[in-house]
Amino acid sequence: MSFDGSFTHAMTGELNRLVSGGRVSKINQPYDNEIVLTVRSNHENYPILISANPNYARVQVSRIPYVNPHTPTTFTMTLRKHLSGSVLKKVSQIDNDRVMIFHFTTRNEIGDLKEMRLVVEIMARHSNIILVDTQDDMRIIDAIKRIGADKNRYRTILPGDTYITPPNQDMVNPFAENVDYQKIEDLTKEFPNQEVLSSELRKRIQGLGKDTSLYLAQAMHKDGAVKDKFDKFFDHFNNPIPTMIEHGKSNSFNVYPFEDNNIQYDTLSELLDNFYETKARLDRVREQGGQLIKIARSELKKNKNKKKKLQKTLDNTKYADEYRIKGEILTTYLYKIEKGMTKIALPNFYDNGNEIDISISNQLTPSENAQKYFKRYQKEKNAVSFVTEQLKKTNDEIDYFENILSQIEIANPSDLDDIKVELKNEGYLKHHNNRNTKNKNKNTKISKPEEFITDKGVHILVGKNNLQNDKLTMKDADKRDTWLHTQKIHGSHVIIKDFNPDDETIETAAMLAAYFSKARDSATVPVDYVQVKKIRKPNGSKPGFVIYEGQKTIFVTPSKEFVDQLRENK
Template identity: 55%
Template sequence: MSFDGSFTHAMVHELQQTVTTGRVSKINQPYANEVVLTIRANGHNHPILLSANPTYARIQVTEIPYVNPPVPTNFTMILRKYLQGAILKGVTQAANDRVVHLVFTARNELGDQQELHLIVEIMARHSNVILVDQASGKILDAIKHVGSDQNRYRLLLPGAQYITPPKQDLTDPFTGPRPDLATTIREFPNRDVLAGTLQHQYQGLGKDTAAALASALHQAGDANANFTTFFARFDDPQPTLTVSPKGKTSFTAFPYPTEGQQQAAATLSELLDTYYQDKAERDRVQQQGSVLIRVVRNELKKNRNKLKKLQRTLAETENADEYRVKGEILTTYLYQVKRGDTTVTLPNFYDAEKPLKIALSNQLSPNQNAQKYFKRYQKAKNAVSYVTTQIEQTQANVDYFDNIMAQIELAAPKDLIDIRLELQQGGYLRDHDHQKKAKKRRKQQISKPDQFTASDGTKISVGKNNLQNDKLTLHTAKRTDIWLHVKDMPGSHVIVHDADPSEQTILEAANLAAYFSKARASSTVPVDYVPVKRIHKPNGAKPGFVIFTGQKTVFVTPESTLVDQLTANNQK
């Protein structure tokens, strides 16, 4: 389901019950198009996410932790200036449109009370978050500035008059059905056609909401009563997550008549956290890690091309003996070779039945041709050891960057900081801070690994990138702790903080190792485990690379539900 006007109605109702009369305690902007307002209400802190993301625009209470930038944006500073400590007077919706007004009362610099509206417009790529002074109707700031070159109808710039989005000539379904509802149902007996017609008559109906409404109107009983009952359910929602037979996930305010496995959530906000967590995280990683992804892809491409060339060179060195034989035969039968010949066929004393045809340079004497073959033989022979070493090093680079790419694919936005630092330390990514000589930089601290708790209470740590892996395995873990890693593919280092863990704990830790690896979507994944004292990092090895002996192997199938359970255990 899209975040349509009807779902917005239900969300506004939930926010009214949850955060109205609360006070703004924190304001942060963790991402370019998203703001988090922490509102203290009824003895609890409620982080309200206001998203103007083109793909995931929404408003909700969120429990997903966010990492804030070290320097707040200008928009964040404006919000803090006007809204820090403000009281949330109410949450309203413009008709059944996807426009939500958070109404605040606050004191200005003179101590006078003023009313401010923080307006969230949920309109795909035109989504925005706008702070408006209600008395003057002036825009104080917007998360996205829209000038006259982008929109002649309405400017979204500081100081401009706020103009509401263009109104649609449609009926708000929460005011009741249109008088011609029964006629419309008779004229369009096909449910799909009826659903499309309803979308053109009523405001804020997404495609799936219109289809569900069409099904409700075709049920027995009075059509007007069915219509009213359907929209009344948005005021008493049963948040539902549906997974279709094809694996597509959707969310609705209450169960819609559709195929698939349905799962209930306690609140609409919890439903959205479940639905958007992975999708939005992947999107943020792609946006914030775009430079890292480009650098790693370029390095992978460069090293893979180099590896192919080295392998071709190595294949050519296999002909070294052929050069030697040709040189020896030419030396033996020099008297039969004439200067200026381009080829010559001579007896082969290594295979008497097959005379050997030898290519010659007509610019060289017979002896010089023979010496040329000996030189090619010696060059090919000397190249074997060099090329073999280069192949090993290049293959190690391919494995390293393949591992980095896997880590980015599995990373949360906060994990990208360490990956960026690693690439800077390796010289693959320029550290622009070096150019700012006047700026004193402190040594960047490596973030902490993720923590989990096994069913029996044993603590488990999981490194999410190479710098975390090195610190966790080589510096933090005890020698008697148990180290796990998915076998022969990129993945996280996992440490069980126990010298003699139970079999169940080993299996749970192995599940974490498989889940946080390139084998997340696989089944029956082999995972090696061994005491930390058997782990060794070779001198000069790249971050995250270790060798070990005496390992045992278990086979597990990664389960996200188990990972969630182990995460929940750690929060108790």
């Protein structure tokens, strides 16, 4: 199910039950198109995520942690000015459209009560968050996305403009009292095919996504009175049973277990946290780390092309020995070369005396022809040494940038700063500040690795990028701690803060190493483990690269559920 008008209705009901009457205690904007309003209600803090993300626009209470930018945006400061300390009276919805309104009571500069509204329009790439002053003729204070007349002729969304609601769809609100059930019954009879009926229902009933309309069509084709079937279906949105319906990797969220293979949650917000956690994280990482991804992919492509050329050059050097052999044969039989010859057949004493054809120049003496082959042999021999060295460096570069892309893939947005600093220090990302930027970056404080605690109270640390990995393994870890890493697979350094961990702890740490690696979706992952004292970092090696010996290997199957459960122990 998409976050359509009907799901918006259900979420509006949940928010009213949880936070209606609460007070706004914090306002943050951790990401470009998303804000978090923390509302204190019934002695509990509720972080309300309001997202105008083009791909994952939604409103929910989110318990997923986030990191705020160092400097708040102008929109954040505007919201704090007008809404900090205000009381959230209620949350409403315009008909059954994807427009949610937060109604706040606050005080103006002279202490008089006034009402402010935060309007959330959940409309894919047109999604927006708009602060409106209701006592000033619905004047727009500001919006997270400003829309001028050049982008929308129907309405502009700019500070000082009057807020105009999205165009009326002239469709039936299924939660209103004036539903024409006869028309619904006529449609059901006219279109016996469920898919066709679902399409027709979407044209007439407001707030139906594709999945919702299909479930409604299935319900309408069951036995019973039309009114009863219709009202029962939409009652699921008034009294939801938050459900994740599993379809392999393409799971969907819903307000009711309309299908088998489902997982049920306590709240719609908890359901959405589980559904969007990975999707939204990847989207935020792609958005904030776009430059890093572009650089890594560009360098990777460049080095793969270079590798092909070097390999071709190396393949051509296999003829080097042939040049040497021809030079030696010519030297042995100089007396047989006559003036004006361009080719000669001579016995090959490396091949049982079988004749070999040798091209020669009639412009050179016999001795010069022999020396020509020796020079070509020496040139190819030198090329082998050079190309082999370059090929190794190129393979190291390919491995490095594949590792960077793997780290970005499993990173949280807060981990990107370390990767950015690393690429600057390695010279792949240009410095846009003054000459001392490089030194400043080298002294930049590296973020902390993620910490987990086992049921037995053992602490396990997981590095998420090369700078974290180097600091964790080479500086912070005790030499008697245990170090883990996926075998020959890009992934995180993992440290068990225990000098003699038992098998269960090693397996737990191995599960973490496998999950925070490129092989997190694999069934069986080999993980090496060894004491930290056996880890070495070669001089001049890339960040994150180490070598080790004396390791043991354990095979595990990574599991997101297992990692989530460990996180709850903290």
